[in-house]
Amino acid sequence: MAFALDKVREISERVAQSNGLVLWDLEMKGSGASRTLRIFIDKPEGISHEDCSTYSREVATIFDVEDAVPGGAYVLEISSPGLDRKLFKPEHFEQFTGSLVKFSTRDLVNGNRHFEGRLVSFSDGQLTVDLDQATSRKKAKTQGTGVIVVSFSNVEKASLVPEF
Incomplete structure (x- = not known):
């Protein structure tokens, strides 16, 4: 039901x-x-x-x-939502600025849909992510490097990447 x-x-x-x-x-x-x-x-x-x-x-x-x-x-x-918690509200991204995140987008960004990096900032509905700080070498190789800006409305799913 x-x-x-x-x-x-x-x-x-x-x-x-x-x-x-x-x-x-x-x-x-x-x-x-x-x-x-x-x-x-x-x-x-x-x-x-x-x-x-x-x-x-x-x-x-x-x-x-x-x-x-x-x-x-x-x-x-x-x-608890856990160390690898899902991020899906703007306030979640604001709260975890400075953290490692992984996310996928609805539309291609620089030829990719899947990213991992450090969330540098979140303001005016835009995520700024430093891809050079991905924890996975494979991910860094496939997603490119540098800093990208992605619209929150383009984020399909996102979560924290635990750091130990």
């Missing part, structure tokens, strides 16, 4: 804010009895197991009371 996630998102956001957390993302996967609702939460100092546990209890109770997830049984998973 398909349903709009608007109510789930609103409740998830409200519970996150009341706990000093940020709702990073949510997704519903699967169908029927094998549905899984994944909610990703974050905070500046990082998420603890206790944060996830507390959030899970509170949000699950509200979902049940408000019948926010119709269609019977589902599995609720709460976690």
Whole structure:
């Protein structure tokens, strides 16, 4: 059974804010009895197991009371977005300026669609990325070098590249 996630998102956001957390993302996967609702939460100092546990209890109770997830049984998973988190909102790119990112574009940029490099800046809907700082030699060879500017609207998907 398909349903709009608007109510789930609103409740998830409200519970996150009341706990000093940020709702990073949510997704519903699967169908029927094998549905899984994944909610990703974050905070500046990082998420603890206790944060996830507390959030899970509170949000699950509200979902049940408000019948926010119709269609019977589902599995609720709460976690951090992870070190390789997806970036999909302008504020995500602003927050992670200076970090290594990998992304793909809808349209070709300098003959390529897949890139990795350091996010130098994000302003006025434009990502500036230094390709010379790619961690993969193969990637650096295929994507070119230098600095590119890509419109946020051209970014199909993006994520952080963990640095150790």
